[in-house]
Amino acid sequence: MIFQDGERFRDVGGRWRVPVVFDNLIASGEMPPTIAVFIDPGHDKALELKNNRASNRSFEYDSPGDRYVRFLLEEILPEVRKKYVISDDPNLLAIGGSSSGAICAFTAAWERPDVFRRVYSSVGSFTNLRGGSVYPSLVRKTEPRPIRVYMADTSGDIDNQFGSWPWANQQMAAALQYMGYDVKFDWAEGYAHNSDFGGARFPDAMRWLWRKEQHQPVLDTRGDLGGDLTLLKLLVPGAGWELAAEGLGFADALCADSEGNLFYCDMRAPAVYRISAADGTQSLICAESVSGMEITPEGFLIACQGSKKRIIGIDSKTGETRAVVENVVPNDLALGRDGWVYFTDTGASAVKRFRLGEFVVSTVDEGISKPNGIAVTADGGTLAVSDYGGGYTWMFRIRSDGTLDAKMPVMPMRLPINQQGEFRMGAAPPYLEASKGDGMAVDAAGRFYVTSSVGVQVFDPTGRPCGVLPVVHRDQPLTTCILAGSDFNTLYIAHGTRLYRRKLTVK
Structure with missing residues (x-):
């Protein structure tokens, strides 16, 4: 278990007295044998150390994003492993802290739940020191991560220009509870922004954090408005991503026919395949590389070949191909009414159309x-x-003649944090300008699913964000998605060298 502000946590004469608490709980069998790692924040040696406060503390601890957790994974844990045998099971790795160290601990687990799944937070700074105030909203609009979170705070905590610590912790706890997390929030009246209450509750907090009991999510959506298409209404409890295909060169161009059969392309094979909705069997359609594909009601595939400057037609039964439109540079396409086909020309910053x-x-x-x-x-x-x-992501109204109007940037994409940007006090985190919005789908309820660098972003029919289904593999691109299967309740994603699927509650 890693502790930020390590000197204070390892002090056996202080409030936390971690070595004493750990020895007692390990001896009584109330927590597993655990190695505590105590880390202090960095300090510019050219500056005077005032009141034992390191100059780099706020930057390291309060900044959202994965920079600090990468420091732990790339520099700290390798050194620990040189001396000790520690588990690779993320359920046996924990991280904790107080104040800014607490939000730092949560950020580490939020960014890398594949490494840390137990979080201890006392008087956490979930306020706008460097943008951490976004967490309650992010939690409510992100597929729940498999992390257990203990929180403690009091009514006497700070209330200043960066926000109210008591309100922020209550909002954070409420968001975690709403999304069904394994969370415990200890609250008391009085106290202050210090270790008095958290230190007193620390042994019980560790008992709860390390308990063997398996959490059963309890979802209470009675506060939802009737028309809200919240993420909880979409997710199927206990259902996650399942591998649908692997060993591909580069997956793209997902589409589905009227029976829910899935078509996709391995662009590097090259090959277009069909996966049966009835029995899951896969068959080869043709040896072509395409980046976007749709199927007509008659079962005729239309696909983009930007490298060959054309759109081709593919007979889905025989695999026979022919050029449909030439001298174009298409990326992706969609079928409209009355035979209109709309396609994106990314390099020209244009949307174009033709009629079958x-x-x-x-x-x-x-x-x-x-x-x-x-x-x-x-x-x-x-x-x-x-x-x-x-x-x-933009919306247009399609007129009866197939032309477009009412262009609006309706869907605000969640953007990745720019780790090389400036994390300023009292400001939002620095975000990258590009969402890498890619392939998309629409379900029977009118939700839009847009693939991006952070995952599949889901919007309701008016463009309001419903939530995000994060990427499965951080090192693989997420290029497109489609709803398929016999009931069209299965979302497929093209994710680099693999295809994944998951059941959703679409209607």
Whole structure:
């Protein structure tokens, strides 16, 4: 278990007295044999150390993102492993702290739940010191992570220009409880921003944090408004991502036919495949590389081949291919009403269209930075376009003649934090400008699913964010998604060298 502000936590004469508490609880069998790692924040040696407060503490501890946890994984834990045998099981690795050290501990587990799954927080600084005040909202709009969180705070905690610590901790605890986390929040009246209450509760906190009892999520959505398509309404309890295909060169171009059969492309094979909705068997359609694909009601595949400057048609039964439109550079496409096909030309920052049977290409929009994924709603009245280089997914109204109007940046994409940016006091975290918005899908309820660098971002029909399904592999791109299967309640994603699927409650 790693502790921030280590000197204070390891002091056997202080409030926390971790060595004494650990020895007692380990001896009584109330926690497993555990190695405590005590780390102090960095300090600029050119500066005077005032009141024992390191100059780099707030930057290291209060900044969201994965920079600090990478420091632990790349520099600290390797040194610990040189001397001790410690488990690789994330359920046996914990992290904790007080005040800014507490939000630091939560951030480490939030960013890397594959490493840390137990968090101790006392008087946590979930306020706007460097943007950490976003956590309650992020928790409510992100698929729950498998972490256990103990929290302690009091009514006498700080209330200043950066926020109210008591309110922030109550909001954080409420968000975790709403999303079904294994969380315990100890609260008391009085006290102050110090270790008095947290230190007194520390032995019991460790008993709870290390208990063997398995958590059973309890979800209470009675406070939801009737029309809200919250993330909890979409997720199936206990259902997560399942591997659907692996060993691919680069997966892309997902689409589904009217029976829910899935089609996808391995762009590096190259090959287009079909996965049966009835029995899951996979069959080869043709040896082509395509980046975006749709299927007509007649079972004819239309696919983008930007490298060959054309859109091709593929007979889904025989695999026979032919050029449909040439001298274009398509990325992704979508089928509209009356035979209209809309496609993105990312390099030209344009959305274009043609009509099946006529094949005359025209530009219907320009100006989106890097238009990428594209989708049409079931009623054919709305077109959505993701922006690989920007922070929004755009909506258009489709007129009866197939032209577009009412262009709006309706869906605000969650952006990744720029770890090389400036984490300023009292300001939001520095975000990257590009969401890497990619392929997208629309479900029967009108939700939009947009793949991005942080995961699958889900929006309701009006463009309000419902939540995010995080990426499975941090080192693999997430290129597109589609709803398929016999009931169209299974979301498939193309994730680098693999395909994944998961059941959802769409209706």
